[in-house]
Amino acid sequence: MAPTKVLVVGATGETGGSIANGLLEAGNFEVYVLVRRASLRKPALLELQKRGVMVREGDLRAPEPELLNALSGIDVVVCSVGPADQPDQIPLARAAKKAGVKRFVPCGFITVAPPGGVMWLRDQKEIVYNNIKQLWLPFTIVDVGWWYQLSYPRLASGKIDYAMTMANDEIIGDGNARNALTDLRDIGRYIARIIVDDRTVNKMVFAYNEVMTQNEIYDLLEKISGEKIERKHISEETVQKRLVTSRQSSETYPYDPEKLVPRYIAEYQYSWGIRGDNNPEYASYLGYLSSKDLYPDFKPIAFEDYLKTVFAGTAKGIYTDRIKRFE
Known part of the structure; x- marks a missing residue:
């Protein structure tokens, strides 16, 4: 079976780096990263390339044809972007729908919190989630607690x-x-399991240690x-x-x-x-699946x-x- 092709957005950041590393360690993925031209010489990116990661040059704010080109042949998109950059995922999600991406993982990766005024950051993410749902684009939302x-x-x-x-x-x-x-280093290990698990399609997952x-x-x-x-x-x-x-x-x-x-x-x-x-009981109340239930063998x-x-x-x-x- 051909390996799953995953495009990681934000792979030179802390969470994105963990995700790229977890996918590489799993060994059953082709890992691509979306990188702006200005970041092509970043040391963190060069290290990932040495390990076999492939680069797709592009910008989240680029015209749709450029985004479609970056998404060509990609099965799964995993986003990890800065707090102020959450809305930039929306054009990428629209392009992913047109490109036939099988699953879109928006930038969750925070503590459990309800939408609607408790945390501005959670509410910014919720805007992205709602846009994805309006597209009828397969998704998985992953939150990870406190590092x-x-x-x-x-x-x-x-x-x-x-x-x-x-x-x-x-x-x-x-x-x-x-x-x-959750240990930052474990986030990528969780993602490597979650994105190939049919049980997590169109679900929220709480991955914690x-x-x-x-x-x-x-x-x-x-x-x-x-x-x-x-x-x-x-x-x-x-x-x-x-x-x-x-x-x-x-x-x-x-x-x-x-x-x-x-x-x-x-x-x-x-x-x-x-x-x-930020605890498992409240996460369950909000509708999250638990990594403890999904992957009891995870160490x-x-x-x-x-x-x-x-x-x-x-x-x-x-x-x-x-x-x-x-x-």
Whole structure:
């Protein structure tokens, strides 16, 4: 049987890189990436090409004939684009319908949250999902919970700063909200199974590894490191104030995508920390299929094992091109 031809959009990013890697490791896919001309010499792309990934040059904002050319012969499209770029997937989905793509995986890959005003990012994704459904284009939506790589706090010694993007030193509310976690590296491994599974066509899938509270994460890192970590609790009232301020700031004219960053953070904290949305039970209520039910033989990376590599100094940091500041 011929291998499934998959086009990955955003393969040089964190999630997209995991997806490309998972497909390559699975060994039963022809992996293509959609790349703008300006990005053809990116080191991450050159590394993927060395491993057999094929490049389709194109831009999500290009005219439809160019998109159709990029989609020629493709079976599955998997998108991983930036928060502010979600609408750019809509023209690609229209072209995918015309090109006969068998499945379109839009850029989900966030925590579980309901549509309709809880998280701006979720609502932007929902606009894309609705456009796909209007096309009658086969789809699968995949959400993955909160990354291991963003879920643990800083140690006062600074020993794990090398792997951190932010101090991450706030406990939301009482710290007992149950939060589904996934190692970034496992996302691609899940995708390699999901996109060839007929059970997931036109479905939402929640792919996650473990469920822990913030208090449990602090306890675990204290055990591994031998260091006591200050527990800085942030009240629901404080989170609500941040919501109001960040939403007002992000809605001013002219549009500035940088002003959305505090809003993303506040809305994530509100959703998973205060509302408690990001857990398997709520995902089931919203209609997601569970990776635990679909793939009981899947062996995810254990969170404790990941934290041990962080403390040992052997973990790979994420968003390493961004400035890290710790107060």
